[in-house]
Amino acid sequence: MDAMDTTFTFAYVVFAICVLFTPNEFRSAGLTVQNIFSEWLGSEDIGFIQYHIKRTTLTFLIHCSLPFGYYIGMCFAEPEKNLMFIHLASQGWQIYFGLTVAFQLWSAALAFYWSRHGWANHPISKRLEMFALPQSSWRAVASSINTEFRRIDKFATGPPDARVIVTDTWVMKVTAYRLHIAQQQDTHLTVIDSRQHDLTPDSNTPVQILTITVASINPSIKSFDIRLNSTEYGELREKLHAPIRNAANVVVHLTLSELFLETFKSHVEMNQVYTHRSGQELEPCIGCMQVTANIKLMRLCQDDSECQECYCRPMWCIVCMGKWFASRQDQTRPETWLSSTVPCPTCRAKFCILDVCLVDP
Secondary structure (H helix, E strand, C coil): CCHHHHHHHHHHHHHHHHHCCCCHHHHHHHCCCHCCHHHHCCCCCHHHHHHHHHHHHHHHHHHHHHHHHHHHHHHCCCCHHHHHHHCCCHHHHHHHHHHHHHHHHHHHHHHHHHHHHHHHHCCHHHHHCCCCCCCCCCHHHHHHHHHCCCCCCCCCECCHHEEEEEEEEEEEEEEEEEEEEEEEEHHEEECCCCEEEEEECEEECCCCEEEEEEEEECCCCEEEEEEHHHHHHHHHHHHHCCEEEEEECCCCCCCCCHHHHHHHHHHCCCCCEEECCCCCCCEEEECCCCCCCCCCEECCCCCCCCCCCCCCCCCCCCCCCCHHHHCHHHCCCHHCCCCEEEECCCCCCCHHHHEEECCCC
């Protein structure tokens, strides 16, 4: 192999690796299957399942064409080898050409088979059929998933080649060639591993990556693993209908805000309890509208403090009040949070953590 062969081969191997494992630089430049073929793929938000059926098929075809692309490139990189004329090429190149053409034809035939009958033969469609009700089809399941994906309250995280999506009914993992799907009501999630990374591209602080197995009670549905940052673990639990088991006894590191919220709750529970007037009905928290308001601000700290009297009725729950308290702090000085004062989210009267009282139920 001469210098030209070596140079082209090395360059093509680097190119192939970038195609197979798309780096962030390629994504930033828009050199991805999703961006280049966006018109044919359509919108993920409108047709999530149809989009990924086309995307996985196109990705499969492009990756399978890489060996044949190397031969085409060598035709121009080394014209003296006569690779454009197969009968004049060496026996080794003739064998390579035959194998790559056969591989290319096989992948094209498989993609054509998948597309038959409105993509009913695609692996994703076959997997959806396992969730279809009697007298129904995979398209009904796809329509349900498409509808839930369009909702803004879904949980989504991870890089494009290992994205995790959780909706009200489904747990899904998107990869280059596959779409793993499990139904929440038939699924058990288990933390099986935890890894600590001191440096990451997006943060200068250590991060904890959790590995969670998604296993269905349906034996025909294969289990799969999802990976996510421990800071997203709480949001994932809120979206799931069942608790996540911790088989490996992993200590999940909370975010700074979550740690403060736990501390905030413990301090408030030690404060004086506010007894509301009989007949006074407590309204839902205006922050989350999910639970009944259970916090009243009363000036209980020392007279020389800057705290002020708050005359608002109970309007907030302890979680929303804790989040409000944390959001008004200097994020670079967490050691000062507990001793700080913040304005009431309703009337702007200043208060400290000693003034936050639970409402007597």
